[in-house]
Amino acid sequence: MSQGELMFYMPNGPREKFDTVSVREGKFSYAIPDAVESYSILLFPNLSEQVIFVEPNLNVSIEANATQLKAIKITGGKANKLMSGFRNEIMDLPTNQVKDKALEFIHKNPASIVSIYLLRKYFVNVDNPDLDEIEDALSAITQAQPEQPDMKLLHEKITALRNVSEGKSAPNFDVTDNEGKRHQLADYKGKDLLLIFGATWAEGYRDQLREIHHDSKDMQEIPEMINVEMDVAKYMANSVLRDSLPGVMIPELRGWQSEIVKNYQIKTLPTFILIDKSQKIVARADNWNDIKKKIK
Numbered sequence: 001m002s003q004g005e006l007m008f009y010m011p012n013g014p015r016e017k018f019d020t021v022s023v024r025e026g027k028f029s030y031a032i033p034d035a036v037e038s039y040s041i042l043l044f045p046n047l048s049e050q051v052i053f054v055e056p057n058l059n060v061s062i063e064a065n066a067t068q069l070k071a072i073k074i075t076g077g078k079a080n081k082l083m084s085g086f087r088n089e090i091m092d093l094p095t096n097q098v099k100d101k102a103l104e105f106i107h108k109n110p111a112s113i114v115s116i117y118l119l120r121k122y123f124v125n126v127d128n129p130d131l132d133e134i135e136d137a138l139s140a141i142t143q144a145q146p147e148q149p150d151m152k153l154l155h156e157k158i159t160a161l162r163n164v165s166e167g168k169s170a171p172n173f174d175v176t177d178n179e180g181k182r183h184q185l186a187d188y189k190g191k192d193l194l195l196i197f198g199a200t201w202a203e204g205y206r207d208q209l210r211e212i213h214h215d216s217k218d219m220q221e222i223p224e225m226i227n228v229e230m231d232v233a234k235y236m237a238n239s240v241l242r243d244s245l246p247g248v249m250i251p252e253l254r255g256w257q258s259e260i261v262k263n264y265q266i267k268t269l270p271t272f273i274l275i276d277k278s279q280k281i282v283a284r285a286d287n288w289n290d291i292k293k294k295i296k
Contacts, residue, residue, distance in 0.1 A: 002026045007043035009153065010054075026071065039079075039117050044069060051077035053118055078141040082114045098122065106137045110144035116154075124157060127286045131162055164265050168285060170275045171263040175228070178249045183226060185279060192223035194291065195273040196247065204267035206286045215292060223295060224248075230255050232268065240267040 007020040007028055019043075021028050032040070035237050036054040042062070043051070050059055054142055060076035074080045086105055090098045102122040106115040118142065121179025123134045135158060142151050164171060172185045196212075198205035209227070216222045252258045256266075264273060272291045274283040282296040 004045060006045075009041045009043065009207040010038060011041060015087060032090050037113060039113060049076070051083060051121075053077060053083060053113060053117075055079075057186045060206040079112060079114050079242070082109060082112055083117075086114070086118070102135075103133070103137060106272075107140055108138040113148075116145075116150050120155070124154070124161075125267050128284060129161060131158060131165065134158055156216060161265050164263070164273075164281060164284075167280055168281050170273075170279050173260045173263065175226070175252070175260055178251050183248060183250070185275075188224055188275070189279060190277050192221070192277060192295065194223045194225045194247070195264070195275065196225060196229070196232060196270065197225070197264070197266045197273075198225045199255075204231050205270045206272060212288050215288075219295065221295065228252050228258075228260060230258070230261065 002023070002025060002029050004023045004175060006023060006028065006055075007095065008019045008021050010032070019030070021030050024084050032054055035054050035056050035058070038053075040052045040054055040207075042050045042052055044066065046066075046069075050064075050069065050072055052060075052062070052074055053058065055077060058077050060074060060080060061074065062074050065071040070087075076083060086101070090101050093101065093161055095280060102118040111174040118135070119137055123129055136155055138158065140152075141148075142155075145151060162168070174182065174184050176182050198207070198209070199204065212225075228250045229250050250260075252261065255261070264271075268286060270286060272285050272288060273284075274291050274294055276282045284292050285291050
């Protein structure tokens with residue numbers, strides 16, 4: 001791309017917001033003030049992401065063709081060299097084998113910050129993470145990097161994920177629907193409850209809502225439903241209402257920053273969480289069909 005803009009973000013560094021990077025004549029430069037060892041995410045116009053590892057006084061060079069971002073070349077520093085090797089190794093692998101390669105890399109290189117990034121990307125920030133698998137990899141990294149600040153955050157993250165896994169008591173919530181009525185978890189004690197987290201831009205979200213509406217006509221027992229609509233633009237959230245879909249609608253305009261989203265550790269959309277009459281989480285999935293099997 002000869003002209004345009006890229007977005008730069010440091011998810012575990014000192015800069016918490018997106019910065020805009022201008023591309024002129026196919027080139028751009030970006031300086032990080034007070035850089036520490038961390039990783040940054042470069043977001044391209046097609047929404048694809050590339051990770052770049054930074055550290056104090058390090059110059060990083062990036063060469064890429066906007067139409068072939070898989071072949072991107074990032075040089076500068078040991079971490080970027082390791083990541084380039086991993087990127088080349090998985091380039092032609094099917095998706096189901098990439099996770100195994102990431103786990104192999106982590107156990108071979110537990111002292112590298114690349115391992116922290118791979119752990120987050122392929123194991124933590126996914127729907128229904130395997131917490132035992134994560135803790136095994138996290139233990140190896142922690143032993144090799146005991147002073148790494150990110151380790152404490154990751155351990156806290158795993159604890160939070162365990163607290164909202166199947167079999168655990170559902171966290172309380174306090175939300176307001178599109179008609180101004182307040183809803184709390186206690187209001188649904190003695191009832192089955194389905195929490196639906198979605199947004200109009202989430203692939204398959206509205207189709208699955210229509211499927212729920214269709215299936216519920218033939219179900220003997222239908223759970224109460226709360227649809228947490230996470231579009232940050234109100235007009236987009238309202239577009240779901242016009243579909244006359246099932247459940248109470250919660251227009252959560254704070255998106256990922258909303259308390260119910262944080263408390264239930266929602267990382268992908270859509271996410272469906274089934275809570276039973278005793279207010280235990282009995283199922284958590286990214287699709288309605290898996291939830292439907294659990295409804296008695």
